Amino acid sequence: MGIAGSDRRSVVIKALSAAGFAALGLPDRSLAQPAELPATPACEGHAAATPRQTEGPFFTPSSPQRADLRSDGSGTLLVLSGFVLTRQCRPIPGALLDFWHADTAGQYDNRGFRFRGHLFADQLGRYQFITRAPGLYTGRTRHLHVKVRAATQSPVLTTQLYFPDEPGNRRDSLFDAKLLMSLRRAEGGQLGRFDFVLAG
Ligand SMILES: [Fe+2]
Numbered sequence: 001m002g003i004a005g006s007d008r009r010s011v012v013i014k015a016l017s018a019a020g021f022a023a024l025g026l027p028d029r030s031l032a033q034p035a036e037l038p039a040t041p042a043c044e045g046h047a048a049a050t051p052r053q054t055e056g057p058f059f060t061p062s063s064p065q066r067a068d069l070r071s072d073g074s075g076t077l078l079v080l081s082g083f084v085l086t087r088q089c090r091p092i093p094g095a096l097l098d099f100w101h102a103d104t105a106g107q108y109d110n111r112g113f114r115f116r117g118h119l120f121a122d123q124l125g126r127y128q129f130i131t132r133a134p135g136l137y138t139g140r141t142r143h144l145h146v147k148v149r150a151a152t153q154s155p156v157l158t159t160q161l162y163f164p165d166e167p168g169n170r171r172d173s174l175f176d177a178k179l180l181m182s183l184r185r186a187e188g189g190q191l192g193r194f195d196f197v198l199a200g
Helices: 005-024
Strands: 077-086 096-100 116-120 126-132 143-149 158-164 182-186 189-193 196-198
Touching: 116 126, 116 196, 143 196
Parallel strands: 077 189, 077 196
Antiparallel strands: 077 126, 096 116, 096 143, 143 158, 182 189
C-alpha cells in the first residue's frame, strides 16, 4: 500500500464526496465541493471502539435501504460520510449502517420510515448519506441514532452521534464528546464526517 492509512483515507474521502454528492443529485453545486474534514475519531493504527449508547424508544427495524433520507419539507441539509473501521483502522467493506433520527420539528416517525434508512459501506469501508438535520425534542440535545454491524452475524454497535457547538450538549446526560461529528457549514447545508470503529 503506497499511501499511509490516514493519508489514504483523506484521499478517498475527497473522491467520495465529489462523486457521492453528484450521485445524490444535490441541487446546490456548492455542496459538491470535496469535504476536507478531520477523521472522527482519529484512527492511526490502533483506535478505541466507538462508544455504545442506548437505542432509545424509537428504533424501527427493517428500514428501507437508501442513502437519501431527505423527506418532504425543509430543513438544513446534512451530508454525513466516513468509514467503518476495525480497531486496527482497517476498513470494513459492506458494513451495515442503519440510521434514524427526528424530523426537523423534533418528531420521530413511528409509523413509517421518514428519516430512517440503512445503507452499506462500499468496498473501501466508506459510507455516505444525505438527510436533513434533526430538530430538538425535550430532554435531548441534537443527535442521530445509528446501528452499525460488520456482517450479518457480527455484534451490533448501537450508538448516537452529536453535533458540535450545540448548547444542549452540556445539559444532556447522554452526550459523549467521543461521538461528536466533524461538521462544517457549506452553502445549502452541512458536511459531516464520522468514522465508526467496531470492536471485535
Ligand atoms: Fe433520539
